[in-house]
Amino acid sequence: MEHTINGQPTADASGQPLQPVIWAGDRLDLLDQRLLPEQIVYLPLTTAEDVWEGIRHLKVRGAPAIGIAAAFGVYLGIRGVEGDTAKVLAEVNRQAGYLATSRPTAVNLFWALDRMKARAEALAGGGEAADAEALKAAMLAEAKQIQAEDEETNRLIGEHALTLLQDGFGVLTHCNAGGLATSKYGTALAPLYLAKERGWDVNVFADETRPVLQGSRLTAFELQQAGIDVTLICDNMAGMVMSKGWVQAVIVGTDRVAANGDVANKIGTYSVAVLAKAHGIPFYVACPMSTIDLGTPTGAEIPIEERSEDEVTQGFGKRTAPHGVKVYNPAFDVTPNEYVTAIITEKGVVTAPYGDHLRKLFG
Numbered sequence: 001m002e003h004t005i006n007g008q009p010t011a012d013a014s015g016q017p018l019q020p021v022i023w024a025g026d027r028l029d030l031l032d033q034r035l036l037p038e039q040i041v042y043l044p045l046t047t048a049e050d051v052w053e054g055i056r057h058l059k060v061r062g063a064p065a066i067g068i069a070a071a072f073g074v075y076l077g078i079r080g081v082e083g084d085t086a087k088v089l090a091e092v093n094r095q096a097g098y099l100a101t102s103r104p105t106a107v108n109l110f111w112a113l114d115r116m117k118a119r120a121e122a123l124a125g126g127g128e129a130a131d132a133e134a135l136k137a138a139m140l141a142e143a144k145q146i147q148a149e150d151e152e153t154n155r156l157i158g159e160h161a162l163t164l165l166q167d168g169f170g171v172l173t174h175c176n177a178g179g180l181a182t183s184k185y186g187t188a189l190a191p192l193y194l195a196k197e198r199g200w201d202v203n204v205f206a207d208e209t210r211p212v213l214q215g216s217r218l219t220a221f222e223l224q225q226a227g228i229d230v231t232l233i234c235d236n237m238a239g240m241v242m243s244k245g246w247v248q249a250v251i252v253g254t255d256r257v258a259a260n261g262d263v264a265n266k267i268g269t270y271s272v273a274v275l276a277k278a279h280g281i282p283f284y285v286a287c288p289m290s291t292i293d294l295g296t297p298t299g300a301e302i303p304i305e306e307r308s309e310d311e312v313t314q315g316f317g318k319r320t321a322p323h324g325v326k327v328y329n330p331a332f333d334v335t336p337n338e339y340v341t342a343i344i345t346e347k348g349v350v351t352a353p354y355g356d357h358l359r360k361l362f363g
């Protein structure tokens, strides 16, 4: 197995993929995921605008990773502000508002920005951050804390999810909810890393995930680098693979879970869920608590991002559609809760009725 690209390592010693977001002392190094799996390039970001661009253009993607990047983006946006605590606090709120416009669907983005704002308000209001410099330092510390907590959260999600899998299982996943979408381990892919550690024989089918190919460019890449048995399929092959009896569980990540258990995830997830139900295969959704949005009653209220038609007509350079053709390109879809066998969080496994059970999870 090739563990370097252009002389750069593609996984750490434990087989974990490259970290998508690295705080490098005075700047944010962002792995440009648009270039994977061919090139490993870390972009040095120094401004909130850089981070906004990085999120909007999918240099960093995946719900937890964009939340982490945005938190550091707030710090980059306020670190040069001159003035008192009130001025820094106002700038935290302004930068958070700006970064919130980068993408609409993943609630982790808004969760992380709200957390940065709340920390700043608590410090400035409570007098804990006596001066502006202390408040700025606290913003950097909070971003680092969000990143560190995400790693521990994902490990716990993996432990809980592993209780639903067995040695010898075939597992199908869609998009990329792995280490590249988080601080480490991923959500949907976390149990697969743990299964590997325990010596289980698990084989994974990765949907390529049109139109941006997160499944083939990222999931197949990171699992292969980790030495996990992965087979790449086109999205329209999932039914065939299921009908052959090769899949015992589907596990995906999510960008937002509504209060009733409806789940928004990468476009095509809904079709996979329907196929899983038709074949009697459990359909699991793995996510941190920060992806559950009790303020959004049902999937119908989740804002769904629509992206450029170019992703469909000339993804990766080559034109594959007639000029002028009408295109519909939603980046996400909503899987109704009746298709979801269980939602797996760091606090445990939740089943229907989701309205009650998700509320209970938050105590």
Ligand code: MRU
Binding pocket: 061, 062, 063, 064, 106, 174, 175, 176, 177, 178, 181, 182, 186, 187, 188, 214, 252, 253, 254, 255, 265, 266, 267, 331
């Ligand atoms: O458009 P993307 O690549 O940001 O979409 C990512 C997904 O849909 C993931 O499945 C989701 O964010 C969960 S990542 C742990």
